[in-house]
Ligand SMILES: *[C@@H]1O[C@H](CO)[C@@H](O)[C@H](O)[C@H]1NC(C)=O
Ligand SMILES: *[C@@H]1O[C@H](CO)[C@@H](O)[C@H](O)[C@H]1NC(C)=O
Ligand SMILES: *[C@@H]1O[C@H](CO)[C@@H](O)[C@H](O)[C@H]1NC(C)=O
């Protein structure tokens with residue numbers, strides 16, 4: 001028996017080689033194997049979810065161009081494991097309804113050479129190779145060169161988040177979340193933390209499989225930077241059981257020109273005139289700030305005096321006003337003016353204020369003061 005099996009395998013190999021030279025007259029002695037006379041167009045490998053269904057997109061054609069006449073009966077057969085179905089148990093489906101041990105249904109029209117099959121109620125034991133066969137009055141053949149490997153998994157597929165277009169402030173992008181849909185008859189439900197009432201669409205892929213998708217267009221601003229988009233796909237499984245869910249997260253990175261630029265002074269308390277004062281510029285941007293510049297107010301307008309986030313000034317003059325500017329590749333943004341005054345200036349102020357309000361009389365004489373003002377427009 002095992003010798004026969006070995007012989008059979010050899011014969012198949014020989015047949016396949018011979019068929020290249022059109023010497024297909026040699027017929028195999030074992031099972032029903034002859035050089036492939038039937039071919040199917042279907043994915044070579046498919047994944048399915050246990051408890052769910054799988055739609056197998058399938059078309060077939062006969063080698064000799066046999067047309068399948070609509071007046072004759074034609075049966076589609078699925079065989080598991082081995083195309084030589086000498087073991088009758090390997091025939092798991094016959095569209096004649098004579099066999100349906102695995103829950104299958106031929107949804108394609110065989111007369112149109114469409115062998116699309118709906119495979120229901122899958123479980124992991126159905127992870128196997130499957131072969132398609134056609135049986136009609138004048139034509140019987142198995143597509144043994146086109147096995148279909150089905151892998152049944154317990155955990156669902158992770159949905160994918162896709163952001164199309166450049167994620168930059170003021171630009172509009174389309175964000176989508178899509179999930180592999182093994183069975184369009186029982187598609188996953190998609191939910192995310194963007195617009196809630198998005199209607200999910202089912203799209204057909206080029207290989208005949210399907211994808212469920214939700215999408216939304218957003219005009220971006222800096223406030224979207226760092227937002228975590230999270231999307232989950234829930235696949236319905238056998239009735240009465242909760243669906244199987246998988247979630248995906250993606251952080252949205254939005255590029256933007258510098259924002260909220262401000263300049264601060266240290267120390268901020270009382271400082272003797274003539275001492276060092278540190279100025280610090282801060283801002284936020286994506287990509288990060290590439291340079292900071294300091295501008296001093298002069299009677300001829302503002303003048304750039306330094307580069308760098310920190311700037312140290314020896315407070316000698318009566319008053320000085322500065323602003324800083326932060327720059328990245330997308331643009332720049334400036335702080336409001338900051339005004340430094342030494343003690344002489346503050347004495348003048350104190351004198352002025354004294355006339356205005358009694359409270360200000362208690363002011364110290366040795367101090368340095370800063371105020372924030374809006375930019376004056378010159379630059
Ligand atoms: C499929 O069913 C038809 C009709 O009952 C039958 O003639 C044929 O032999 C069956 N084929 C297989 C492989 O079981
Ligand atoms: C095959 O049949 C299926 C199910 O009826 C159908 O959705 C599909 O469009 C058909 N394919 C072709 C190529 O006609
Ligand atoms: C994201 O969507 C765009 C536009 O629809 C498409 O060109 C791109 O290939 C997609 N990227 C991924 C990773 O799916």
Ligand SMILES: *[C@@H]1O[C@H](CO)[C@@H](O)[C@H](O)[C@H]1NC(C)=O
Pocket residue numbers: 226227228249251
């Ligand atoms: C986004 O998710 C990442 C990783 O999941 C986490 O480290 C980060 O803190 C989250 N950010 C926000 C704004 O929730």
Ligand SMILES: *[C@@H]1O[C@H](CO)[C@@H](O)[C@H](O)[C@H]1NC(C)=O
Pocket residue numbers: 258259260261332333334
């Ligand atoms: C600087 O950014 C703020 C937002 O933080 C914006 O309101 C302001 O107009 C910008 N100023 C300049 C000069 O670009």
Ligand SMILES: *[C@@H]1O[C@H](CO)[C@@H](O)[C@H](O)[C@H]1NC(C)=O
Pocket residue numbers: 274275276314315316
């Ligand atoms: C600030 O400048 C003045 C005048 O040039 C100088 O006398 C003083 O020592 C400087 N202060 C410090 C802390 O270096």
Ligand SMILES: *[C@@H]1O[C@H](CO)[C@@H](O)[C@H](O)[C@H]1NC(C)=O
Pocket residue numbers: 266267276277278310312
């Ligand atoms: C200013 O910064 C320098 C160096 O960063 C530091 O040594 C100094 O103590 C600072 N001075 C003040 C007044 O904060």
Ligand SMILES: *[C@@H]1O[C@H](CO)[C@@H](O)[C@H](O)[C@H]1NC(C)=O
Pocket residue numbers: 296297298316317319320321
């Ligand atoms: C501060 O005083 C020095 C020396 O008198 C002068 O050169 C400089 O322009 C003054 N700065 C300002 C902002 O007035």
